[in-house]
Amino acid sequence: MQKTNRSILLVSRPKGMPKQEDFKLITNPIPEVKEGEILIRTIYLSVDPYMRGRMRGIKTYVEPFELNEVLIGGVVGEVIESRNSRFRVGEIIEGRLDWADFSISNGVNVRKVNPNLASISTALGIIGMPGLTAYFGLLDIGKPKEGETVVISGAAGAVGTVVGQIAKINGCRVVGITGSEEKKRYLEDKLEFDVAINYNAENVLEDLRTACPDGVDIYFDNVGGEISDAVMTLINFQSRIVLCGQISLYNKEKSEKGPRIQGSLIHHSAVMKGFIVGDYADRHHEGLEQLGEWVKEGKLKYHESIVNGLENAPRAFMGLFKGENIGKQLVKL
Ligand SMILES: NC(=O)c1ccc[n+]([C@@H]2O[C@H](COP(=O)([O-])OP(=O)(O)OC[C@H]3O[C@@H](n4cnc5c(N)ncnc54)[C@H](OP(=O)(O)O)[C@@H]3O)[C@@H](O)[C@H]2O)c1
Known part of the structure; x- marks a missing residue:
C-alpha cells in the first residue's frame, strides 16, 4: 500500500x-x-x-x-x-x-x-450537496406551480441542471442561461429545457424577452451580476426569486452597484430569499431519498x-x- x-x-x-x-x-x-x-x-x-x-x-x-x-x-x-x-x-x-x-x-x-x-x-x-441545494431552493422557496416560467442562471452546472429538471417534473416552462453553445445544446437536447440562452453569444435581455413571453414566475439565481439584472426586469406579480449563489462576483475585489430593485419587488409583491443548503440539514435525508429515486427512475439525468x-x-x-x-x-x- x-x-x-x-x-x-x-x-x-x-x-x-x-x-x-x-x-x-x-x-x-x-x-x-x-x-x-x-x-x-x-x-x-x-x-x-x-x-x-x-x-x-x-x-x-x-x-x-x-x-x-x-x-x-x-x-x-x-x-x-x-x-x-x-x-x-x-x-x-x-x-x-x-x-x-x-x-x-x-x-x-x-x-x-x-x-x-x-x-x-x-x-x-446530484445525490449530494448540489442536488439538495436545487431540491430545497426550488421546492421550498421557489414553490413551482404547473405552467409557471422558471429561469435559471448557471443552468448547466451542478445545481442548475437539477433545478431545471425538477422544475420540468413540476410541469414548468424552463429557461436556462449558460455560457457556451455546447452547454446550450446540452440543456435543450439532453435535459429538455424549453429554451437555453448562451449569454456569451446573445443579448440576454432580448433573448429572455422572447423566451419568457409571459414573464418570469421563479428566478433561481446562481450567478448574480448583469445576468440577474436582466432577469429581474421580467419578473411577474407574486414571483419568487431564489438567491442560491453569485458566482460572477466571487472574484471581484470591490462590490459593484447594480439597479435598486426594492421598488420592483414591492410593485410585483415578489419574494426574494437567500438560503444555504445547511438551513435544511434536518431534511437532507428526505431530499437525498427523493433525488435518488428520481435518478433511479431516469427522471433526473x-x-x-x-x-x-x-x-x-x-x-x-x-x-x-x-x-x-x-x-x-x-x-x-
Ligand atoms: N446556497 C447554497 O447553499 C449553495 C450550495 C451550492 C452551490 N451554491 C452556489 O450555486 C452556484 C452554482 O454552484 P455549482 O456547484 O452548481 O457550480 P457550477 O454551476 O457547477 O459551476 C460554476 C459555473 O458557473 C458559471 N460561471 C462562472 N463564472 C461565471 C460568471 N462570471 N458569470 C456567469 N456564470 C459564471 C460557469 O458556467 P457557464 O459556462 O454557464 O458560465 C461555471 O461552469 C454557485 O454560485 C454556488 O456558490 C450555493
Missing part, C-alpha cells in the same frame, strides 16, 4: 481569479488511526464555488480556510482502516474531508453511501466533468470560474 499522503494547502489568499501559486502540494506520512477513528482513501474530490469565499479569510456562514493548512472539501472515499465500530473496512463514505489522498475522521462528519443506488460519485453531485489526479484539483477549481464544467466538476484520484 502507498505509504505517503499528498495533500493540498492554501498558501496565499487569492486576489481576483485564483492562481496555481495560491496552492501547494505537500507530502507527509499517512496519519495514524486512533481509537474511534477511520482512515479513508479518497476516490473523488469535489470542487465547489463556495470554497472561493472560504479563501478570503473572512468568516461567513463557514469558517475561513487558514493559510498553510490543508484545504477541506467534499470527498467520496473508501474506509481502509477502522477503529470505529460504526464503520467497516470497504464501506464507501461521503463527507467534508481533506484535499488529500487519505483523511482521518471520527465518523461524525461523514455519511455512508449506498454503492448500489448509483455511481458513488453522485454523492458529491446527470453529467460529470472529471479531472484526474489530486495535483490537478486547483486547476479544476479554477475552471469553475471559467465555465469549464458541464454538470458536476469532480477530481478522480
